[in-house]
Each structure stands twice: as structure tokens, then as C-alpha cells.
Amino acid sequence: MILECKDLTKTYHGFPALSDISLQIDEGHIIGLLGPNGSGKTTLIKLIAGLLSPSSGTISIEGNPVGPASKSLISYLPDHFYLDGHRKVKDIIGFFHDFYRDFEPLRAYDMLGKLNIDPNQKLKTFSKGTKEKVHLILAMSRRAKLYLLDEPIAGVDPAARDYILQTILSNYDENASILISTHLISDIENILDQVVFLHKGRIHTHACVDELRQETHKSIDDLFREVFKC
């Protein structure tokens, strides 16, 4: 088992953002973390990445509690830019290569080359879409055990979305798992094999995509709209 969350609760200013989340993820899966705004998707991902501390409950990644050992197994892509824009892409690649043993610079340069992104340019000189691609390339150039991708396709055009999804699919290891949070369900539905619906900080559904489709005779997108109808 790659990820195990037990009775995870996180409160902000006294209000629960996540309540009693228990979740297990085995290797070799692409899991969609789906839910409306404020359902706790980003909070859950940040807790697993070690950027937030839980109010109660435990998280373990391949048996390791959140810490340096778990962080060496996780490749995390936040929902916003987090790299210093004044640095050149090649310098950032050097930085990742220095700190993550599983980072493969050749793979990163190869992906950059395919997208005609100059590694000698500073990050701040790129458009928003290109910055998103650079961030994704860095995250996917690792041979991590668990990829945490928070809204990886939210701010890019449909063509770029296709590229990003293709990058995710072609770069992840079969022994690894990917947890993707997104609103754009129809775009990623086809690559998911499990979904977790989060509703008001609790797990509403955790099921296999194919089984769910067969049971309900609906696409995941339609099911989502039905479950979270306003």
C-alpha cells in the first residue's frame, strides 16, 4: 500500500475542512480526487505532502509518517506557481536533481525540447500555460511512488490539457500511483481508474471507475453533477 490515511481531521479556525478521512491507495492506480470548491481536496493533498499538519489522525506513505522519508517518495504539483521566477529552467532542473534521487534530468530536458521550451530562459519570461507545463514536467520527471497533482489542467487551453494528460500517462511508473484533484472531470475521466468524491470534508464515494459506470450507467462527469447538484 502506498498511501494510508486514518481518521484524518483538519480544522481551520475551529471549522472542519476535513473530517475523519480514512483512505487507502495501492500502487498502480490513477485516482481522481473530485469535489466542489471547498470540499477539502487541496487540504487533503497538502496534508499528504506535509505542508499542513493534521488536527488528528495519521498519514503514512509506504509505512513512513510524513517527513523527509515520505517526501522523497512523493512528487507534488501544487495548484499555483511556487518556483522562483527569477531562476532559469536549467537551474531549477539542477536543483531538483540535487535534492531528489529519483529525478531524471534527461527526461525533463527531453520533454522541454518537445515543447520548444528553452531551459536557458528564466521562468518568469514564460506565459502562464508554459509555466504550468514546466511545473508539470518537473513533477513528472521524478520516479516517485506517489504523484500528487493539484488541479494540473485548470489554467490551460484544451490542446495543452491533452499534452499534460499525455505527459502524466506516459511518464508514470506502473508501480506508482497518481492522485489528481480537478474540477474538469470530463477531460480526465478516461485516464482515471478510481475516484474519490469529497463532500464537505468527508469521503462521499471511493470506488473503481468502471464499476461505478456499470452500476449507475452514467459517466463520472454526470455522476458528479448529480451528486453535487446545487
Place this chain on the structure above:
Amino acid sequence: MLRKLLKYEWRATCKVMVIMDSALILLTLAGCCILHTDIFNHTDAVPMAVLMVTLYALSLTALGIATLFYLYFRFYRNLFTQEGYLMHTLPVTPLQLLHSKLIVGYIWTLLNASLIMVSILCLAFVAGYHFAVTHGMDGIWDRMIKELALESPAAENGINAFYKIFGYTPLEFFRQLIWLQLIGSFVSLLTGYVSILLGQLIEKYKLMASVGFYIALYIINQIFCSILMLVPGLQILVQDTGNFLYSYYRDMMGYAILSQFLVGIVFYIAAVFLMRRRVNLD
């Protein structure tokens, strides 16, 4: 991993710090050149001299403060804003993050403080030398330079007067000053870091809270230092020593160093404790 963190921290701070330290060196060189001319040897040049000395003192102060605040800002931005998402997801311990910032920051603070000290000494030397030469006192100047390096005062040498007032030879005083600078730089840096870490404990307005904590910690440090420096004064009053100033100055530096050493230990323990707490990045 600490070595790697140190490497990248050094690289990241190098550009700004080299610019600031170069400005300090240029300021010193310009000051030395101006003082070496006869520009201030006229009575009507006095206002200009006062203005330039004031500007020089303000520039030194500004550069010293700018160095410290840049390092505080770097600590905050790199660990607790967007960049924190990268730093806190690296496979390193929180203490390695703290130590990388502390070691690199300390080197820069110390370098900056040393440059300020050297700058003042250079300007004092050039001004004194120029005055001695233009007033035909070359012999006195040479003798004074030799005597400044003496370990103990003798009845006939010129530093005896300094010793009688302060209880140190100039060389001893300089040594004490270096110790105070070594410990004081560490405390100054930690004051900012601890304030930022304390600010993170507050749920809203973390940066504002950090500023508040900085002011509070600075005042606490000053009060503690002042109380400890009263000790030699009280001892002298009890002993009823004839030469009050001599005895007071002799012990004062030691107590100042001790107070900063104790504050440094407390601040360091606080920083380690606060860094070990689990992070909560908004």
C-alpha cells in the same frame, strides 16, 4: 542534504549581498579619498564636513539594517510563502532548513558588520593621519600606531590615558568588541527568524504578528542587557571604588557579551523548537 541547502542558500543570497557589501566598500573608498584631500581644512567647509559625516553614518546604518532585513525577508519568503511549497516538500528536516538559513545569514551578517567596522577604522585612520601630516606631527602619529598594538600600558606611553579611563588597552578593547560583534550578529539574525516563526503561530495576519514579535523581542533583549550591565555598576557602588568610570567600563563589555550570549542561546532553542513544529502553509 545540509551541504546542498547551504550551497543553494549561498547562491540565492549572493547577488544582493555582494551589491550591498560592494556599496559599503565604495563608500569607504570614497570617504578615504575625500578625507585625504585638503577639502575640510578651511573654516567655511565645516558645514559640508558635518553633512558628509552625517550622510556617511546614515549610509552605514542603512546598509547594516538593509542586510539584516533582506535576510529576514529571504527567510520568510523562502519558507512561508509560495516558495515554501518547494522548500517544505524537499526530503530534508526542518532543522536542516533552519541551519542552512542561519549559517549563511550569519556569514553575511558577520561580513557586513566587519566591513562596517573596517570602514570606520579606515576613515578614522585616514583622517588622523592626514591631520598629523598636515600639522607636522608625523612623529606622534607613528608612535601612537606602535602603542596601539601594545598589550599592557606603561607609565610613559600614550595609551595610559585610555587605560586609566576605560580599564583596557585599545587592543584589549578591540578584542572585546570583536567578541561582542560575533555574538551580537548571531542574536540580531535570530531575533528576526524567531519573530517570523512566532508569527506563523498566529492564524491571521502572520506578517504583522511577526513585526510585533520582533519589536517585543528587541525590547526584551535590550531590557535584559541593560539589567545585566547594571551589575558592574552596583558592584562598584558596594565596593566604593575611587575610580568609578574605570571600574565600570572595565566590566561592562564582559557583561554585555554575557547578556548577548545568554539571549543567543535562548533564541536558538526557541528557533529549533518552533521549526520542529509541523508546518501549516496557507
